[in-house]
Every structure is written in C-alpha cells, then in structure tokens.
Amino acid sequence: MKICFTLLILAILLSATHGFSQGPALPNTLGKVCASEKQNASLLKASHTTNLVNNYDLKYHRFRWLVDPAQPSIRGSVTSYFVSTAPDMSSIQFELASVLSADSAYHHNFKVGVIHTGNLITIGLGEIIPQGSLDSITVYYHGNPPQDNGFGSFSNGKHGSVPVLWTLSEPYGASDWWPSKNDLEDKIDSIDVFVAAPNGNKVASNGVFQGEEAYGPNLTVSHWKHKYPIASYLIAIAVTNYIVYSKDFIGGPGNTFPVRNYLYPEDSARNIPPIIQLEPIIGHFSFLFGNYPFALEKYGHCEFGWGGGMEHQTMTFIGDSSFHIEILSHELAHQWFGDKVTCGSWHDIWLNEGFATYCAGLMYEFISPDHFWPIWKYQNVSYITYAPGGSVYCDDTTNVNRIFDSRLSYSKGAMVLNQLRWMMGDSAFFAGLRNYLHDPALSYGYALTADFKAHMEASSGLNLEEYFNNWIYKEGYPSYTIRCAPDDPADIVLTVSQTQSDPSVSFFGMPLPVVLKGENKDTLVVLQNTFSGQEFHINTGFKVDSVKFDPDYWLISAHNQIILGENDLPEGKHLRLQPNPANDILTVEHNLGKLKNVKIFDLSGKEQKAIIEENQQQRLVLNVNRMIPGTYLLQVCFDQKCVRRKFIISR
Numbered sequence: 001m002k003i004c005f006t007l008l009i010l011a012i013l014l015s016a017t018h019g020f021s022q023g024p025a026l027p028n029t030l031g032k033v034c035a036s037e038k039q040n041a042s043l044l045k046a047s048h049t050t051n052l053v054n055n056y057d058l059k060y061h062r063f064r065w066l067v068d069p070a071q072p073s074i075r076g077s078v079t080s081y082f083v084s085t086a087p088d089m090s091s092i093q094f095e096l097a098s099v100l101s102a103d104s105a106y107h108h109n110f111k112v113g114v115i116h117t118g119n120l121i122t123i124g125l126g127e128i129i130p131q132g133s134l135d136s137i138t139v140y141y142h143g144n145p146p147q148d149n150g151f152g153s154f155s156n157g158k159h160g161s162v163p164v165l166w167t168l169s170e171p172y173g174a175s176d177w178w179p180s181k182n183d184l185e186d187k188i189d190s191i192d193v194f195v196a197a198p199n200g201n202k203v204a205s206n207g208v209f210q211g212e213e214a215y216g217p218n219l220t221v222s223h224w225k226h227k228y229p230i231a232s233y234l235i236a237i238a239v240t241n242y243i244v245y246s247k248d249f250i251g252g253p254g255n256t257f258p259v260r261n262y263l264y265p266e267d268s269a270r271n272i273p274p275i276i277q278l279e280p281i282i283g284h285f286s287f288l289f290g291n292y293p294f295a296l297e298k299y300g301h302c303e304f305g306w307g308g309g310m311e312h313q314t315m316t317f318i319g320d321s322s323f324h325i326e327i328l329s330h331e332l333a334h335q336w337f338g339d340k341v342t343c344g345s346w347h348d349i350w351l352n353e354g355f356a357t358y359c360a361g362l363m364y365e366f367i368s369p370d371h372f373w374p375i376w377k378y379q380n381v382s383y384i385t386y387a388p389g390g391s392v393y394c395d396d397t398t399n400v401n402r403i404f405d406s407r408l409s410y411s412k413g414a415m416v417l418n419q420l421r422w423m424m425g426d427s428a429f430f431a432g433l434r435n436y437l438h439d440p441a442l443s444y445g446y447a448l449t450a451d452f453k454a455h456m457e458a459s460s461g462l463n464l465e466e467y468f469n470n471w472i473y474k475e476g477y478p479s480y481t482i483r484c485a486p487d488d489p490a491d492i493v494l495t496v497s498q499t500q501s502d503p504s505v506s507f508f509g510m511p512l513p514v515v516l517k518g519e520n521k522d523t524l525v526v527l528q529n530t531f532s533g534q535e536f537h538i539n540t541g542f543k544v545d546s547v548k549f550d551p552d553y554w555l556i557s558a559h560n561q562i563i564l565g566e567n568d569l570p571e572g573k574h575l576r577l578q579p580n581p582a583n584d585i586l587t588v589e590h591n592l593g594k595l596k597n598v599k600i601f602d603l604s605g606k607e608q609k610a611i612i613e614e615n616q617q618q619r620l621v622l623n624v625n626r627m628i629p630g631t632y633l634l635q636v637c638f639d640q641k642c643v644r645r646k647f648i649i650s651r
C-alpha cells in the first residue's frame with residue numbers, strides 16, 4: 001500500500017534549501033493525491049480482535065458475487081475448501097461484519113445452521129470432520145458493508161458521472177464484505193472469483209481473466225482464477241466501465257507474462273505512459289530479486305477512487321492521479337515483498353512497506369543514480385529524523401494509523417535496509433534478500449522480522465542482533481560530532497562522539513563513511529565506530545581542509561557537526577597560543593591537565609627542537625627565537641589526548 005503522507009512531507013522538504021537546489025525535483029502529482037488521501041485518513045480508525053476458533057487450514061475459495069457499482073451492497077456466496085486441523089472439528093467459523101446478513105450455509109448440499117454473533121459466524125457441520133480430511137462449506141450472505149472501517153474496505157465512487165466500486169481490505173477489512181479467515185497465518189491456495197454486474201461494466205480481480213458471459217438480460221458475469229497462495233486481505237475486485245490495456249512483459253524464460261490494465265476510459269491516454277515506463281523496472285526487480293512471483297498468470301493495474309495504491313496480488317489498484325513511477329514501482333515491489341512473502345503479523349508490517357519503499361528508491365538508483373537517487377535518500381533521512389522517536393517495529397496494531405505510519409513503517413524501514421546494505425555490501429545484501437524470498441518456509445507464505453534477520457546474518461556472516469535491536473525494535477537515531485585535527489598528513493586525527501535522539505538506545509555502533517579532502521585530493525575512510533569519543537588516526541598523505549560525513553546518505557543520522565582544526569577540544573577546555581605569529585617567545589595557555597610532552601614539526605613533518613622556558617600547571621612558555629621564520633605545528637600531549645596547533649614565526 002502506498003499512501004501519500006510520505007510524499008507530501010518529502011515534497012515540502014525538497015523545497016527547503018539543501019544540496020539539491022540544482023536540477024529537477026522528483027516528479028510528483030502530490031497535490032491531488034494528498035487531497036484525496038486526507039479524506040481517507042479520517043477513516044483510519046479500525047481495530048481488530050478476533051475470537052475465531054482456528055481449527056482448519058484453508059485451501060480454496062469460490063466467490064460468487066452480485067454487485068452494482070452504483071449500490072453500496074453485495075450479495076453472494078463463498079464456498080470454502082478446508083482441511084480440519086483439530087481432532088474434534090464439528091463447526092467452522094468465519095469473520096463477517098455484524099451488519100451483513102449470513103442467510104444460510106450448506107454442507108454437502110445439506111442446509112446447516114449459522115449463528116452470527118458480533119463479527120463472527122459459527123456454522124455447525126452436523127458431524128465430526130476427521131483431522132486432516134478435506135471438506136467444504138458454502139455460505140450465502142448479503143447486505144451493505146460498513147463504510148467507516150480501515151481505508152474503506154468496500155467503497156463506491158464516481159469517475160466523471162460513472163459509478164465505480166472497489167474493495168480494499170488491508171489490514172482488517174476482508175470480513176467487511178465476505179466471510180473470511182481474516183488473519184496472517186493461513187493463505188488460501190487458490191481462488192475462483194465470479195462477479196455479476198450490470199452490463200457495460202468490467203470487473204478487475206486477482207489472477208487470470210477466464211472470460212465473461214451474459215447472466216440474464218441485464219447482467220454479465222466475469223470470471224477470474226488465481227492459483228497462487230493468497231492472503232485474505234489481498235483478494236479484491238473493482239467494477240466500472242473500464243477499458244483494458246494489455247501488453248506482455250518479455251522477461252525471458254519463466255518471466256514473460258501479460259500486464260493487464262483496467263483504466264477509466266477518460267484517463268487512459270494519461271495513465272498508459274507510466275505503465276509503459278514501468279516495464280524496465282519489472283526487469284530490474286526481476287534481476288535483483290528473482291522472477292516476478294506470479295509469472296504464470298499476470299501483473300496489472302486497476303484504476304480506483306482512492307488516493308494512493310494498493311498491491312492486490314497480481315492486480316495493483318491505483319488511484320486515478322497516482323499513476324506515478326514511484327508509486328507504481330512501490331506497488332510492483334510488493335508483489336515480491338508483501339504478496340509473495342507477506343508480513344506474518346501487523347507488528348512486522350515494515351517487511352511489506354519498508355521493503356516496497358526501499359524498492360522505489362532502487363528504481364531511482366536504476367534510472368537516475370546521480371540525481372534522483374541521492375535526493376530520494378536525503379529526503380527519507382530528513383523525514384525520519386524530523387521527530388526524535390518511534391520504532392520501525394509496529395508497537396500498536398490496534399491503530400491503523402500506526403501500522404501504516406509513513407515515517408516509521410515506510411521511510412525508516414526503507415533506510416534501515418539501505419543502512420544494512422552499507423554494512424553488508426551489495427553482494428551479501430541482495431543475496432540475503434533473494435534467499436529470504438526463496439526460502440520454502442517463507443515463499444508464498446508469511447515471514448516475521450526474525451526470519452529476515454536470520455537470512456541477512458547467514459548471507460553476511462555478521463551478528464545483527466544489536467543492529468536489529470537498535471534500528472527495528474528501539475527508537476531514534478544518532479547525531480555525530482566529528483572533530484578533526486587536520487594538519488599532520490601522516491596522522492589526521494578524527495574524534496567521533498555520538499548522542500542519541502531517544503533514550504532507548506545508548507549507542508548506535510555503525511561503520512561511518514567520511515570523506516577527507518585537501519590539497520586537491522580526497523579519500524573515503526570508513527570509521528568502525530564502537531564507542532563515543534573514539535579517536536581514529538589516518539595517514540592521508542595530505543593536509544585536510546574539509547571533512548564530509550556520509551556523503552552518499554547511507555546512514556540515518558541528523559544534526560551532525562564537523563569541527564575542523566582548533567575546535568577539537570571538549571566544551572569548557574581550551575588551549576591557546578600567543579602571540580601567534582610569534583617572534584621569540586610562544587606562550588601556551590591551557591586547562592587540559594598534566595603535560596606529558598611537547599613536540600614541534602615543520603610542515604614537511606620534520607621534528608624541530610623545542611626549548612621549554614617555563615612549564616606551569618596551565619601555562620607553557622617556549623623559546624622560539626632560534627627558529628627560522630615560517631609555519632610550524634606544535635603538538636602537546638596530555639594524559640588523555642594530544643592537541644596540535646599551527647603557529648607562525650615572523651620577525
């Protein structure tokens with residue numbers, strides 16, 4: 001799912017003054033997207049608890065629905081094939097919104113009793129179903145689905161003056177419009193979707209379109225068939241006077257399939273070009289993650305009346321103004337991350353949203369590595385760090401706003417992945433992603449954060465316990481102060497101190513990329529930072545006149561400070577040379593404690609004789625009257641620290 005909050009704030013950040021003032025901004029159509037989304041935001045109040053007795057494993061659903069896009073109602077039946085997983089199964093339960101009517105149920109063609117209590121229906125099967133045996137049940141129902149739940153699970157709208165109907169069940173909305181097992185444990189192995197609608201409408205859904213036929217004088221039945229495992233929240237239909245635009249994606253053996261798009265007729269000229277623009281991205285994601293997961297069937301887009309996109313399996317739903325390459329890439333990526341491997345709890349929603357968000361970034365890296373890719377990273381880091389706290393791991397799954405928190409589940413999840421890529425290197429990182437997607441225990445099933453972590457540890461050989469604790473489960477981000485003593489080419493000293501924006505983390509241990517520049521040269525160094533106040537000595541071979549921290553935006557950090565040269569002492573400490581330039585006497589005043597030694601170097605690094613006239617507790621006097629005029633480096637060492645200062649002798 002892609003909602004617009006992220007983009008809105010990123011657009012604002014983009015307009016702020018920063019290093020990307022030159023060149024085009026990230027293209028977007030944000031105004032319309034967000035205006036629409038704000039209406040939907042007021043609906044985000046669903047919570048979900050279930051007492052469903054889970055004594056069966058779903059195998060198959062056959063849906064038969066009658067809908068009219070002009071009407072807020074549904075009538076139909078759901079036939080469910082299931083395997084009993086309990087020794088004494090005599091009844092079966094589904095979730096169904098209390099405002100819908102469960103009319104009847106049939107078991108082996110015998111009518112059986114249905115009890116509808118709250119949002120749960122219980123159907124007596126009239127016999128004990130042996131554990132492990134396959135059975136089926138059909139439930140007939142009708143009514144007006146609730147209109148105030150989640151993102152609007154069953155909605156009517158209009159494009160122009162033409163009615164359109166769509167469903168959007170994530171996270172808890174499936175039972176608003178069909179009797180479902182509304183969980184993240186049991187994927188349905190395959191489905192058939194039959195939808196009857198007034199003539200002139202077309203129906204978009206999951207899987208492969210099987211055809212349509214007349215049903216009486218006024219209705220047409222469309223049939224879709226999907227034969228991959230699917231989570232209940234990813235089953236969807238949309239109905240209006242669509243035109244169909246279909247084009248094959250040619251990706252080689254095992255990765256060639258139709259991309260079948262259902263578009264409002266009036267928008268097709270505008271929305272087909274972005275769909276074509278997506279073709280190389282399908283190829284790129286296939287290269288990075290393995291073949292498109294549903295290549296035996298199709299991919300597609302279906303226009304609907306919501307502000308954003310939703311990754312319904314094999315058929316992404318896209319708001320009429322959201323046909324933008326970033327949103328299309330995000331939803332496409334969900335087919336791997338979200339649909340093929342689905343978060344196993346809403347606590348772990350970042351496994352869907354953080355990954356899809358990062359993949360949209362990978363799209364920018366692919367099409368615009370030097371412009372949009374760094375802008376995208378900068379924007380996300382800025383967005384994440386504009387507030388001090390919040391964890392990627394979703395700590396409140398009763399709140400839909402929190403589950404789909406764009407700063408945490410989306411942006412921070414994405415940049416935690418980017419940071420992990422920096423730590424692991426590209427080869428191990430992408431191998432880990434592929435292993436995760438192809439793990440038989442997870443593939444076409446569900447995964448938790450621990451499953452992902454295990455794969456990344458296996459592919460990198462790293463222990464990522466602390467990394468996941470700090471960056472997924474705990475909160476905040478680091479701010480760095482890097483003090484640089486820049487003048488000795490053989491011994492550039494970098495002192496790195498860190499504060500944290502949230503008290504849940506005492507220290508973020510990270511490899512820090514730092515670029516040192518000077519004398520028309522530069523070098524990238526990686527500081528393996530393991531504690532605050534850590535000192536690094538680097539032989540650059542040149543004097544440093546500028547230090548750039550994390551120039552490629554690998555890290556989540558903010559409010560960083562570079563202190564070059566004289567400001568290399570802790571607050572309240574000082575070391576002053578006077579006069580400077582000196583003639584015959586150079587006085588050093590300090591409050592750094594007991595002096596251990598004093599050295600003077602010329603700029604070639606050659607040590608000069610230092611004549612100490614006076615050495616008191618906070619005052620050192622050097623006689624320099626025999627030194628030839630020029631620039632020198634004074635190094636004074638104390639118990640904890642050496643400090644270097646340039647001074648000049650002139651006469």
Ligand SMILES: [Zn+2]
Pocket residue numbers: 001002330334352353356
């Ligand atoms: Zn998403």
